[in-house]
Every structure is written in structure tokens, then in C-alpha cells.
Amino acid sequence: MDSKTAKPQNIELSMPVQYLKGVGPAKAKLFAELEVHTVEDLLEYYPRDWIFAPKTTKIDQIKPGVEVTVQGLVESTDCIEYRRPAMFEVYLSDDTDVVRVIWFGGQYLKNQIEPGQMLIASGKVTVYKHQRQLTNPKFKIIEQPEAGPEEAKEYFSGGVYPARKNLSSGQIKKIIRPVVEQTQSLVDDFFPPDYLKKRNLIPRGSAFQWIHQPKNEDQLRLAKRRLKYDELSLMQLGLAARRYSVRSRGAPPMSRDEKIDTRIRKRFPFLLTEDQSSVIDEITADMSGDVPMNRLLQGDVGSGKTVVALYAALLAVAHKYQVAIMAPTEVLAEQHFISIERYLRKSKVSRTLITGGLTGLKRKALLTEIKQGRIDIVVGTVALLQKDIEFNRLGLVIIDEQHKFGVEQRGRLRKDTQPHVLVMTATPIPRTLAMTAFGDLDVSIIRHSPPGRGTVVTRWVDKKDRTKAYEFIRQRLKAKKQAFFVYPRVIADDNGQVRAATDECKLLSKEIYPEFNVALLHGKMTSEQKKTVMDDFRRGKTDLLVSTVVIEVGVDVPNATIMVIEGADRFGLAQLHQLRGRIGRGQSKSYCLLFCDNQSEVAANRLQVMERTNDGFEIAEYDLRLRGPGEMFSTRQHGLPDLKIANIIDDFELLNMARKDAFQIINADPALRQTQHQNLRRALIKKFGKNIGLVDIG
Ligand code: ADP
Ligand code: MG
Numbered sequence: 001m002d003s004k005t006a007k008p009q010n011i012e013l014s015m016p017v018q019y020l021k022g023v024g025p026a027k028a029k030l031f032a033e034l035e036v037h038t039v040e041d042l043l044e045y046y047p048r049d050w051i052f053a054p055k056t057t058k059i060d061q062i063k064p065g066v067e068v069t070v071q072g073l074v075e076s077t078d079c080i081e082y083r084r085p086a087m088f089e090v091y092l093s094d095d096t097d098v099v100r101v102i103w104f105g106g107q108y109l110k111n112q113i114e115p116g117q118m119l120i121a122s123g124k125v126t127v128y129k130h131q132r133q134l135t136n137p138k139f140k141i142i143e144q145p146e147a148g149p150e151e152a153k154e155y156f157s158g159g160v161y162p163a164r165k166n167l168s169s170g171q172i173k174k175i176i177r178p179v180v181e182q183t184q185s186l187v188d189d190f191f192p193p194d195y196l197k198k199r200n201l202i203p204r205g206s207a208f209q210w211i212h213q214p215k216n217e218d219q220l221r222l223a224k225r226r227l228k229y230d231e232l233s234l235m236q237l238g239l240a241a242r243r244y245s246v247r248s249r250g251a252p253p254m255s256r257d258e259k260i261d262t263r264i265r266k267r268f269p270f271l272l273t274e275d276q277s278s279v280i281d282e283i284t285a286d287m288s289g290d291v292p293m294n295r296l297l298q299g300d301v302g303s304g305k306t307v308v309a310l311y312a313a314l315l316a317v318a319h320k321y322q323v324a325i326m327a328p329t330e331v332l333a334e335q336h337f338i339s340i341e342r343y344l345r346k347s348k349v350s351r352t353l354i355t356g357g358l359t360g361l362k363r364k365a366l367l368t369e370i371k372q373g374r375i376d377i378v379v380g381t382v383a384l385l386q387k388d389i390e391f392n393r394l395g396l397v398i399i400d401e402q403h404k405f406g407v408e409q410r411g412r413l414r415k416d417t418q419p420h421v422l423v424m425t426a427t428p429i430p431r432t433l434a435m436t437a438f439g440d441l442d443v444s445i446i447r448h449s450p451p452g453r454g455t456v457v458t459r460w461v462d463k464k465d466r467t468k469a470y471e472f473i474r475q476r477l478k479a480k481k482q483a484f485f486v487y488p489r490v491i492a493d494d495n496g497q498v499r500a501a502t503d504e505c506k507l508l509s510k511e512i513y514p515e516f517n518v519a520l521l522h523g524k525m526t527s528e529q530k531k532t533v534m535d536d537f538r539r540g541k542t543d544l545l546v547s548t549v550v551i552e553v554g555v556d557v558p559n560a561t562i563m564v565i566e567g568a569d570r571f572g573l574a575q576l577h578q579l580r581g582r583i584g585r586g587q588s589k590s591y592c593l594l595f596c597d598n599q600s601e602v603a604a605n606r607l608q609v610m611e612r613t614n615d616g617f618e619i620a621e622y623d624l625r626l627r628g629p630g631e632m633f634s635t636r637q638h639g640l641p642d643l644k645i646a647n648i649i650d651d652f653e654l655l656n657m658a659r660k661d662a663f664q665i666i667n668a669d670p671a672l673r674q675t676q677h678q679n680l681r682r683a684l685i686k687k688f689g690k691n692i693g694l695v696d697i698g
Pocket of ligand 2: 302305306
């Protein structure tokens with residue numbers, strides 16, 4: 001099948017690949033497994049690697065040990081079959097010299113290579129009996145000597161595609177070739193020429209052609225750059241549109257004056273830190289406007305976010321608005337409520353905690369009060385607050401996501417109300433993620449925690465030092481300090497490889513620390529049970545709390561100065577950091593002991609990062625590099641398109657540019673109604689579906 005002589009097929013982007021030459025139903029099925037359904041998908045099925053036609057070397061210039069490509073005339077051939085393995089030998093000449101070329105086990109070549117042919121061969125130069133020779137080179141017989149080098153180049157260069165059984169890279173290359181040849185007419189550009197020129201971007205059609213069939217590294221680089229830009233642009237346009245649609249609805253302005261400010265600050269038994277104050281300035285600036293605040297507040301555990309959130313809440317209450325504070329779990333909701341109570345003692349502000357345990361008439365009565373606007377601050381879990389609660393004048397929603405990137409929840413919340421929204425997260429989010437997963441939010445950061453926190457020393461403990469560590473902990477427990485023991489699992493898995501909380505709790509209480517009170521806490525317990533266990537620990541009735549990661553969610557026990565994390569290699573760094581934030585809350589020095597029997601280099605590297613630094617941002621960046629964004633948060637789950645070619649870490653500069661451009665475009669043309677934006681609009685709707693806010697406006 002020669003694509004040059006056959007009539008070109010009429011191809012359209014939306015055409016199923018099945019109808020392409022050389023595909024058919026069986027191959028189409030294989031393509032479907034690669035998520036390639038249409039011609040457009042195929043165009044976006046980028047090679048995973050590229051090979052470039054090597055420059056040919058004159059035979060008299062080739063040197064032993066070097067990879068070369070030579071082109072020459074086959075002077076003679078010989079098949080030496082008595083040897084084991086058999087050997088096929090060719091003498092190849094050009095206008096400078098002759099070289100011996102051999103293939104071991106090459107007897108099959110005797111039907112292919114004949115004297116008089118033009119041959120191009122590529123491989124390593126070796127020496128045999130003082131003679132240079134090429135051994136087992138890759139080769140190509142040039143069928144049309146007049147096309148010569150070009151034909152050979154095509155063979156030796158091009159994309160290498162991620163393949164499947166029964167669908168090789170070479171087959172994909174062949175199938176895609178006629179499509180690529182038509183890209184110029186198939187692919188519409190998103191942007192006008194002057195826009196592209198200003199940004200040094202090549203046309204989209206050329207980019208597709210060159211990504212699949214680059215003639216050289218330069219073309220490939222330019223193609224990648226353009227396609228990455230497009231991919232990042234679409235993502236950023238989606239975010240910009242979402243943000244625009246939120247901002248296009250009005251919100252109640254809640255201005256701050258000195259009187260209110262003083263009154264609120266009086267609630268706190270300490271001066272707010274500089275970071276807290278400046279973050280509060282950013283938040284109140286948003287809230288005083290009639291555009292809904294849409295802000296992310298980042299700060300390590302213990303950096304004082306709750307205080308900032310409460311400030312915002314009290315500002316809303318001062319303007320007679322209601323506030324909803326949502327936490328990811330009941331334990332955390334309760335924790336918030338307790339700290340709020342601490343600050344609001346003797347205040348007129350009415351507040352309530354809604355828990356799952358609250359049912360029947362009591363619940364009904366409470367909901368009525370909320371509906372009538374008689375309760376100012378409602379604290380609960382995301383689930384509870386989403387269900388059936390009606391507010392009278394909801395002015396501010398505070399979402400504490402802890403380490404979860406629950407962008408979806410924010411989306412759902414927006415239905416009919418237009419409150420200001422403040423999202424808090426204790427996970428330091430690397431800049432790249434802030435620009436993608438949270439790209440529709442403004443960001444405020446608390447970098448420095450309030451003074452008075454004790455230092456946390458982190459040590460990686462391996463198998464042989466376990467007993468020593470247990471003794472070290474015993475001394476601390478004797479001094480009336482408390483300890484957390486955190487496990488990756490509640491119960492052991494089948495092969496019993498991982499230590500689990502339930503088993504270890506028995507071991508710790510019966511054998512290791514029989515003289516102390518040991519309690520167990522895990523996610524499968526009812527909220528009543530959890531509450532009892534937590535209360536006991538908080539009050540110091542329990543010395544040692546064995547748990548799974550449930551304690552990750554906001555436990556504030558300053559007397560707990562020891563944390564053992566068992567199977568530490570099974571946790572992400574961000575999560576380890578998060579867990580570690582539970583200690584060091586009081587004045588005294590705290591110890592985080594990472595128990596890990598895994599001696600691998602990766603495990604060691606990661607745990608050493610934990611030993612080295614307490615800076616959450618540093619850890620997050622490291623984690624992101626190590627595990628990639630996909631591990632840290634699921635892009636799909638957050639309505640962001642998967643990235644096929646761009647990488648938010650490596651392509652940060654491009655991401656920056658695309659982001660700026662995208663927000664400018666949406667500001668100028670929010671619904672992308674202008675003629676020059678039609679292709680962009682179509683692509684955007686295709687990527688995100690109809691619910692990104694674009695169509696709402698138009
Ligand atoms: P986060 O919510 O970020 O984990 P919190 O708001 O719960 O942090 O604050 C952590 C601890 O620091 C709390 O015990 C709180 O009382 C205390 N704290 C907060 N702000 C200050 C401050 N400006 N000065 C002193 N202590 C503070
Ligand atoms: Mg907190």
C-alpha cells in the first residue's frame with residue numbers, strides 16, 4: 001500500500017479511526033484501548049520518543065567504537081553458513097573507501113541484499129583482525145536510488161509510538177501518516193497569526209505535522225511548545241471561565257471599619273501575627289466588594305488559619321450574615337467548634353455544631369432556627385451542610401479541606417447562593433498546583449506560624465533501633481507526656497506485611513507499655529466511640545493513642561509530644577508532614593519517629609527529606625517532583641483535563657504564559673463569542689463539557 005500513489009482518502013477529524021486505511025474493526029478495538037477513537041484522537045496520540053535520521057559518514061572517516069550511518073553500494077555478499085551462528089557478510093563502498101558489514105545469524109538476508117544495491121546502514125563500528133567493520137547494523141535498502149537519502153531518512157527517523165500487543169509503533173506510524181499529511185487543511189488554529197507571532201508559536205497545523213514527523217530537533221521543539229501551550233491554554237481558559245462565572249454573580253458587600261476590627265481582634269487572647277493580619281487584609285478586601293470572594297487560604301497546621309477564618313466569620317456576622325464552616329470529617333468539625341467556642345466565650349454570636357448524631361425533632365428544631373436566621377455560625381461536615389440545610393442570609397462559607405483537594409465540593413455549593421467563599425488548606429500547595437487545581441481561586445498564604453510552638457525533631461528509625469526507640473518513648477511517657485502511634489492500616493492485610501493498628505495496639509498495651517493507658521482510634525469506629533477516645537486523650541486519661549490517619553484531622557493536644565509513624569514509607573510526604581503537625585503544639589520539644597523497615601533508596605531519600613526540613617512548601621515541592629501531580633491529586637476528579645503533552649512542573653514558564661493569556665481572553669470575551677474565538681470555544685466545550693460556565697453567560 002503506497003500512500004503516494006493511492007488516491008488520498010477523505011479524512012475528517014471526527015471520523016472514527018476504524019475507517020482509516022489499514023485499520024478496520026479489529027485494530028479500531030485496539031486503538032479504543034489506547035483511548036483513540038477518532039482521527040482527532042489519533043492526531044493527539046503523540047509519539048513517546050523521536051528518532052532522527054543520523055547524518056551519514058563517509059566510509060574513510062568512520063572510527064571504531066562510534067555509532068555511524070554509512071551509505072554505499074553493495075559490492076559483494078557472502079553467506080557463511082558453516083559458522084554458528086551463520087554470518088552474512090557485505091562489502092559496502094562509497095567514493096572514499098570500502099567497509100565490511102556483517103550480521104550474525106543473518107542467513108535470511110541472502111534473499112534481500114544483493115550486489116549493486118544502494119544500502120544505508122547504521123550501527124557501531126568494531127574492529128576485527130585490524131579491520132574496521134559494522135556489526136549487526138540497522139539497515140535499509142534504498143529502492144529508488146534517485147530518492148536516495150530522503151527515503152532512507154524517513155525509515156530511520158520519526159516518532160516512536162506507545163504501542164500495544166498487535167498494534168506496533170510502526171503500524172501506528174503507517175496509519176497516521178496520511179492523516180498527518182492532511183493536517184494543514186484538517187486542523188483549524190485557535191489563535192490569529194499575530195497572536196502566535198508575538199508568542200513565538202507555530203501554527204497548530206504545523207505543530208501536529210511536526211510532532212509526528214519532525215525533520216529535525218528544532219521542528220520537534222517548536223511543535224511541542226505549541227501543543228503544550230494549547231493544552232495549558234485550554235485548561236487555564238476553563239479555570240478563567242469558571243472564575244468569571246462565579247464573579248459575575250453578586251455577593252453581599254461586608255466592609256470593615258475600625259470599630260468592627262477592634263471588636264473582633266479583642267476576641268483573641270493574643271496579637272495576630274503579621275502574616276495573619278496581612279491575610280486578613282486580603283480577605284476583608286474581597287469581602288467588602290460585591291463580587292464573591294473566591295479565595296484559598298494556605299498555611300501549615302498550626303499556622304493560625306482558624307483564627308483568620310473566625311475573623312472573617314465575625315465580619316460576616318457583624319453585617320448580619322450567617323456563616324457556614326465545613327470540615328471534611330466530624331472529628332475536625334468538632335475541633336473547629338471547640339476552638340471557636342474558646343474564642344467566643346460570653347459573646348452574643350450564636351453558633352452551633354451539627355453532627356450526624358443529631359436526629360429527629362432536635363435536628364428539625366435546629367434546622368428551623370438556622371432557616372429563620374437565628375443562628376449566626378453553623379459548623380458541620382461538608383456532607384451535613386450540603387444536604388438539607390437552608391439558611392436565611394448565608395454570607396460566607398468557609399471550607400476546611402485539610403489536605404484534600406475537594407474542588408468539586410466548591411462547585412456544588414454554588415448553586416443558588418452567592419456567598420463569599422474561603423477555602424482553607426493545611427497542605428502547602430506548590431505554585432504549579434495552585435495555578436492548576438486551584439487556578440480559579442485567589443491565594444493567600446500564612447508562611448510563619450505564631451510564636452510559642454516547640455520544635456519538632458524528626459528521626460528515621462530502622463528495624464534494629466526499634467527497642468531503643470521504645471525505651472526513649474517510655475521515658476517521655478513517664479514524664480507525663482503523651483504519644484501518638486500512627487499506622488497505615490486498621491487491620492493487617494493477607495500477607496501480614498504491614499503492621500496494623502489493631503494488632504499493634506494489643507502488642508503495645510500488653511507487652512511494650514503495660515504500665516500505661518493505651519487506646520485505639522480508627523475510622524471504622526462510630527462517631528460516638530471516636531469522641532470518647534479523643535476526649536480521654538485530650539484530658540490526659542490516655543497516655544498513648546494508637547490510630548490510623550484519622551488523627552490527621554485536627555487534633556490539638558499540646559501535651560502530645562511524641563509521634564511514631566509506623567510504615568512511614570507508605571505515606572506521602574505531604575501526609576507525613578501533615579501528621580507531624582499534630583505534635584509540637586505546646587512549648588516543649590517534640591519527637592517524630594518514622595518507623596520504616598524498608599531499606600530502599602527511594603524510601604531513604606524521602607524520609608531524609610522529612611528529617612531535614614519542617615518547611616511544608618519545600619516538602620510539597622519535593623513530593624510533587626517525586627510522585628508527579630497525578631499522585632498528589634487526581635486531575636480527572638477535579639474537572640481538569642488530563643495533560644497529554646504538557647507537564648505542569650517542567651513547563652512552568654509556558655503554564656504561566658498560558659494562564660496570563662487565558663485570563664485576558666476571558667476578561668475581554670467571557671463567553672468566547674467573538675469570531676476569532678470560535679475554534680477555541682468549540683475545543684473548550686469539547687474538553688470540559690457544557691458546565692464550565694462559558695455557556696451560562698452567553
Ligand atoms: P491552624 O488552624 O492553621 O492549624 P490554629 O488557628 O488552630 O492553626 O492555631 C494554632 C494554635 O496557635 C492555636 O492554639 C492558636 O490558639 C494559636 N495561635 C493562633 N494565632 C496565634 C497568634 N497570633 N499568637 C499566638 N498564638 C496563636
Ligand atoms: Mg486548625
